[in-house]
Amino acid sequence: MKQQLEKQITDRRIQKTRQGLQDAMYALILEKGYEAITVQDVIDRANVGRSTFYAHFQDKEDLLLSGVEVLWKQLEEHLLVETVSEEDIWKVSQSMFQHAQSQRSMYKALAGKQGGNIALKLIERNLYQIVFRHLNDELSKRKSTFPSEILTRHMISSFISLLTWWLDSDAPYSAAQMNEFYQQLIGCAVESLLLSSPPVTNYRNDAGV
Amino acid sequence: MKQQLEKQITDRRIQKTRQGLQDAMYALILEKGYEAITVQDVIDRANVGRSTFYAHFQDKEDLLLSGVEVLWKQLEEHLLVETVSEEDIWKVSQSMFQHAQSQRSMYKALAGKQGGNIALKLIERNLYQIVFRHLNDELSKRKSTFPSEILTRHMISSFISLLTWWLDSDAPYSAAQMNEFYQQLIGCAVESLLLSSPPVTNYRNDAGV
Amino acid sequence: MKQQLEKQITDRRIQKTRQGLQDAMYALILEKGYEAITVQDVIDRANVGRSTFYAHFQDKEDLLLSGVEVLWKQLEEHLLVETVSEEDIWKVSQSMFQHAQSQRSMYKALAGKQGGNIALKLIERNLYQIVFRHLNDELSKRKSTFPSEILTRHMISSFISLLTWWLDSDAPYSAAQMNEFYQQLIGCAVESLLLSSPPVTNYRNDAGV
Amino acid sequence: MKQQLEKQITDRRIQKTRQGLQDAMYALILEKGYEAITVQDVIDRANVGRSTFYAHFQDKEDLLLSGVEVLWKQLEEHLLVETVSEEDIWKVSQSMFQHAQSQRSMYKALAGKQGGNIALKLIERNLYQIVFRHLNDELSKRKSTFPSEILTRHMISSFISLLTWWLDSDAPYSAAQMNEFYQQLIGCAVESLLLSSPPVTNYRNDAGV
DNA sequence: TCCTAAGCGAGACGGTACGTCTTGTCTTCCA
DNA sequence: TGGAAGACAAGACGTACCGTCTCGCTTAGGA
Numbered sequence: 066m067k068q069q070l071e072k073q074i075t076d077r078r079i080q081k082t083r084q085g086l087q088d089a090m091y092a093l094i095l096e097k098g099y100e101a102i103t104v105q106d107v108i109d110r111a112n113v114g115r116s117t118f119y120a121h122f123q124d125k126e127d128l129l130l131s132g133v134e135v136l137w138k139q140l141e142e143h144l145l146v147e148t149v150s151e152e153d154i155w156k157v158s159q160s161m162f163q164h165a166q167s168q169r170s171m172y173k174a175l176a177g178k179q180g181g182n183i184a185l186k187l188i189e190r191n192l193y194q195i196v197f198r199h200l201n202d203e204l205s206k207r208k209s210t211f212p213s214e215i216l217t218r219h220m221i222s223s224f225i226s227l228l229t230w231w232l233d234s235d236a237p238y239s240a241a242q243m244n245e246f247y248q249q250l251i252g253c254a255v256e257s258l259l260l261s262s263p264p265v266t267n268y269r270n271d272a273g274v
Numbered sequence: 275m276k277q278q279l280e281k282q283i284t285d286r287r288i289q290k291t292r293q294g295l296q297d298a299m300y301a302l303i304l305e306k307g308y309e310a311i312t313v314q315d316v317i318d319r320a321n322v323g324r325s326t327f328y329a330h331f332q333d334k335e336d337l338l339l340s341g342v343e344v345l346w347k348q349l350e351e352h353l354l355v356e357t358v359s360e361e362d363i364w365k366v367s368q369s370m371f372q373h374a375q376s377q378r379s380m381y382k383a384l385a386g387k388q389g390g391n392i393a394l395k396l397i398e399r400n401l402y403q404i405v406f407r408h409l410n411d412e413l414s415k416r417k418s419t420f421p422s423e424i425l426t427r428h429m430i431s432s433f434i435s436l437l438t439w440w441l442d443s444d445a446p447y448s449a450a451q452m453n454e455f456y457q458q459l460i461g462c463a464v465e466s467l468l469l470s471s472p473p474v475t476n477y478r479n480d481a482g483v
Numbered sequence: 484m485k486q487q488l489e490k491q492i493t494d495r496r497i498q499k500t501r502q503g504l505q506d507a508m509y510a511l512i513l514e515k516g517y518e519a520i521t522v523q524d525v526i527d528r529a530n531v532g533r534s535t536f537y538a539h540f541q542d543k544e545d546l547l548l549s550g551v552e553v554l555w556k557q558l559e560e561h562l563l564v565e566t567v568s569e570e571d572i573w574k575v576s577q578s579m580f581q582h583a584q585s586q587r588s589m590y591k592a593l594a595g596k597q598g599g600n601i602a603l604k605l606i607e608r609n610l611y612q613i614v615f616r617h618l619n620d621e622l623s624k625r626k627s628t629f630p631s632e633i634l635t636r637h638m639i640s641s642f643i644s645l646l647t648w649w650l651d652s653d654a655p656y657s658a659a660q661m662n663e664f665y666q667q668l669i670g671c672a673v674e675s676l677l678l679s680s681p682p683v684t685n686y687r688n689d690a691g692v
Numbered sequence: 693m694k695q696q697l698e699k700q701i702t703d704r705r706i707q708k709t710r711q712g713l714q715d716a717m718y719a720l721i722l723e724k725g726y727e728a729i730t731v732q733d734v735i736d737r738a739n740v741g742r743s744t745f746y747a748h749f750q751d752k753e754d755l756l757l758s759g760v761e762v763l764w765k766q767l768e769e770h771l772l773v774e775t776v777s778e779e780d781i782w783k784v785s786q787s788m789f790q791h792a793q794s795q796r797s798m799y800k801a802l803a804g805k806q807g808g809n810i811a812l813k814l815i816e817r818n819l820y821q822i823v824f825r826h827l828n829d830e831l832s833k834r835k836s837t838f839p840s841e842i843l844t845r846h847m848i849s850s851f852i853s854l855l856t857w858w859l860d861s862d863a864p865y866s867a868a869q870m871n872e873f874y875q876q877l878i879g880c881a882v883e884s885l886l887l888s889s890p891p892v893t894n895y896r897n898d899a900g901v
Numbered sequence: 902t903c904c905t906a907a908g909c910g911a912g913a914c915g916g917t918a919c920g921t922c923t924t925g926t927c928t929t930c931c932a
Numbered sequence: 933t934g935g936a937a938g939a940c941a942a943g944a945c946g947t948a949c950c951g952t953c954t955c956g957c958t959t960a961g962g963a
Contacts, residue, residue: 114941119920182391215436219459222435226427250428253462323910328951532936600809636853637877644849668846671880741915
């Protein structure tokens, strides 16, 4: 008990330093792009010693990716609050668009074109895990021979492409509209591969906002 | 006339050096990945002096991208030979799959996951130019309000995603089969947005915000 | 009264910590040499917190030199017990050889080649004070023009050189023997400069410039 | 022949860089003392890149010691010119005093109290080699039981002590005078240990300047 | 056949960023 | 309240690449 308390308080100090470094990183990414950033830049911005940086993160990539974890945890909470199950693809995508809308600058830093592709690659991989499991089941249930990796990659890459365009172009579309676009682009293929018998409009009814 | 001849012969020597550097680059990419490569690695492999490298290319990125140009010229010739017009999207995509099949190792170096994303980004941009012009026309002809950038990016990102997966996974599909998959994933959306005449505004009703 | 008692007890505690740090230092010097030692090494060895170290000593040099003071006090007591006056140079030197013999490991740490030169420099300076005053008097009494700094430095450096060699080489000579050597090396010069009455100016004739 | 020429020219460039670094080092030693100097200080002063420094010297100690080599070579030449044999101790010492006089600032940097003890230790070791061999022979010829290490160390440490004092104190004595002092301090002991039978004044006759 | 200008290899160089290490200060808790 | 634990700012270290440069050699065309 005592040890835990002590640890927590120490953690608070540590957490503050980590947060400071992450914030400095986000700000710098939006200013000059991930690649151009130097460890020195980050620690100057965060008012932190060099060794402190390396006590917390292996290198600037590690710092960047630590941000993805934060974002990912927030997203999971978001999904929980909205009581979205992983099965319902359209709700998941909509939740991500919403989350991106509410955390715009963080998303821009991590997933925008300034953010380097490393963070994006991790997000892609995370999404892949979730979607692949689901699609693989569905396709095998229907004895489809269509390679599930391809379908998964298609859905993910299209989603990512849409998301990054939205973040970078400052296009005046709402999260809901973006999700609508996504459905229009993807839905038809998903239908034809997964939902041969049920009514075509099925997924559309769910997409009401 | 004389000057041109001299230039050509000199060019032959120069060309040999450039080629050597490009070849070294490809080999090294397949060995250890683009990011990990050092200028020193390249010039050691190509048996070339450091200054020679910088006489021909600005940096290793420049060398990499010079390869994309080569590839792109080959592709254009390929399209000419097959008498493919840019309008016919499916034939263009099929030609690219074919070309990738015939130049597999070069494609792997430039577009595979070892190749860094820089070359891929350039290919993407090139494709975007071609496809966007075409789609924008078609959509405006039909008075569709669907953003043509989004549709273009969707088509390109899906194609790239498919292509890189094919190159990296050594999946036993032919170029024709890959194009078949591509059509299955994309075709339906393209059709509904381009080929149907009336219901273009349909999605707007659902997307009320 | 209570306060005083309490103070004493506290002092005892403090003394213990200081002692622990000094002991750790000596041990480490003999193991790896003074230069290579880190403050971290010392506090790990002494089982002491970093801040504790800096509460007692300014830096590792301060800690080392604090040891010289201890050694110096012991030496003074030694001289008192043996009732040696500072005037009798040979007895002073013999006393130091004896003391070094009895406190061999401490001397090795402070004056040996492992101990860095800082401690040695301090010892040299201390000896210089004592010897210089004496020699300066004697030389001026005899109206000698021989620079007393030079003579002092000669005596000290020869003594130090002998002492450190003895400590480092584990040569099987007793303190008495070492002092005998010292007299043989130094005595003749001291005699000719101090004990002979007339021919002080003798060397000047040869030193024509 | 061609290869040698090429090498020489390259060497000239390299030599210039090395020289620049050494000069910067000497200047900085005289300004702030060896210990306080940073590699960065040196390369800033010498207008040299960091990697260049490390291409030539392992660390600042290596740079310092490389200076001793230079000094040593100069000294050897000096001895050659003056046709001094190693046997004649007094001439060797006089030559060193003379050399120090002519290269005062270099000696101050390397052997003065600003120079750290590293260079001095090396000089001491070099001298030790020369003197020890000679003295050891002489002592064993005479079947003396006096330890030759001790005598050697005595002579060297006294010489060094005299030299450094001279360099640091700016005392107004000439090289010849310094050597006279040295003889007065050392000569008597050397005599009594080496020259038992011959006339005592023997060495004095040789020391005429 | 010799000459000469360009391409070239070799690699020294100035510079920048890296990740590591040590120092001395500081804060927080415990006994 | 003093000491233990250890996070922290500061900054030097030695390494790794970069892109520029200087230097002779080779070499292939025009004299």
